[in-house]
């Protein structure tokens with residue numbers, strides 16, 4: 548960085564600090580940091596300010612390790628990245644004002660502006676990139692976790708499996724239901740599969756369509772579907788929609804479905820004496 | 821609590837969002853579980869149609885009153901391709917996407933009032949009301 552800029556920054560450190568702290572106080576609400584104690588907020592600001600200054604001392608154009616760690620820590624405890632990027636932007640705004648005050652020639656001022664942009668922008672960009680990467684990572688891990696939970700086929704008795712569905716069914720999940728049904732039916736040699744929709748909040752035509760298609764596919768691999776867990780209000784809306792679920796048996800509860808699955812596989816439940 | 825809401829529909833999760841706010845408002849207005857399910861399902865159909873056929877649009881839900889009657893109004897609007905033959909899309913089983921083709925006629929049966937206002941290449945506004953009994 549230009550020597551003059553560095554000199555200016557070091558000379559005006561106190562002035563920059565006071566103005567910067569004022570600015571940070573002003574934007575505190577935007578980062579939803581009202582619940583943090585005043586003291587903690589001030590201390591964090593101080594630390595951030597110092598970290599920004601170490602960038603100047605070390606003359607680096609990317610986040611220092613200390614900055615990266617600081618950012619990671621803050622995000623971990625629930626602060627927003629925008630707190631730091633705003634801190635850097637406020638910092639830029641203040642030093643630009645100070646440069647203007649320093650009565651340099653226009654050319655010099657412009658060169659200094661340019662210098663400071665080139666210094667701050669990469670730091671901001673890299674912080675944002677890293678945090679975006681972290682987010683993407685988290686989201687993709689959660690997606691996998693969710694997928695594992697989303698459409699399990701559970702072999703309950705010999706030749707009888709249950710697929711309990713809980714939550715909203717979107718296109719992606721509908722695909723998984725189909726896949727897991729078909730692979731599961733073959734793997735467990737199921738003859739009857741109970742699809743339990745007790746936990747599905749809305750059965751619209753798309754969900755119904757997917758269920759019909761899944762049941763049809765199961766039939767093609769030689770097994771049979773029973774749709775169970777149809778709540779009374781869902782039964783009503785299905786009728787209103789005019790959807791015909793007549794191709795396969797439906798039962799109101801898993802228990803009733805299980806009884807007919809046993810019958811279909813020539814077994815029954817008996818009470819012991 | 822808000823007796824009015826507007827959800828932009830751009831992806832599948834927005835459909836869930838629209839549904840949820842519809843269910844909340846229906847509950848707030850005093851609809852029973854069956855009508856809540858009907859309203860939520862109707863919103864789901866309309867929002868999904870926006871997502872599928874228009875790409876994006878919005879679903880507005882609000883409380884309406886008419887001569888002492890209280891109701892919930894859904895207004896689904898988009899600036900998509902529009903619907904050329906409204907009579908046709910109201911037939912059970914008519915679909916251009918390999919769906920069940922039961923969405924629009926279904927919504928009409930789920931709700932009490934239903935109107936389609938659509939112009940080709942300009943968009944579609946579907947308004948539907950359920951009255952509280």
Ligand SMILES: Nc1ncnc2c1ncn2[C@@H]1O[C@H](COP(=O)(O)OP(=O)(O)O)[C@@H](O)[C@H]1O
Pocket residue numbers: 752865869870873874898900901902903909914915916917918919920921922923924925944
């Ligand atoms: N918002 C819309 N814009 C344009 N076309 C639509 C819209 N909504 C529905 N349609 C047309 O009406 C047809 C019937 O819709 P619907 O009854 O919901 O059945 P499905 O969605 O299963 O096809 C659709 O296939 C589509 O061609």
Ligand SMILES: [Mg+2]
Pocket residue numbers: 752865868869919923924
């Ligand atoms: Mg539809």
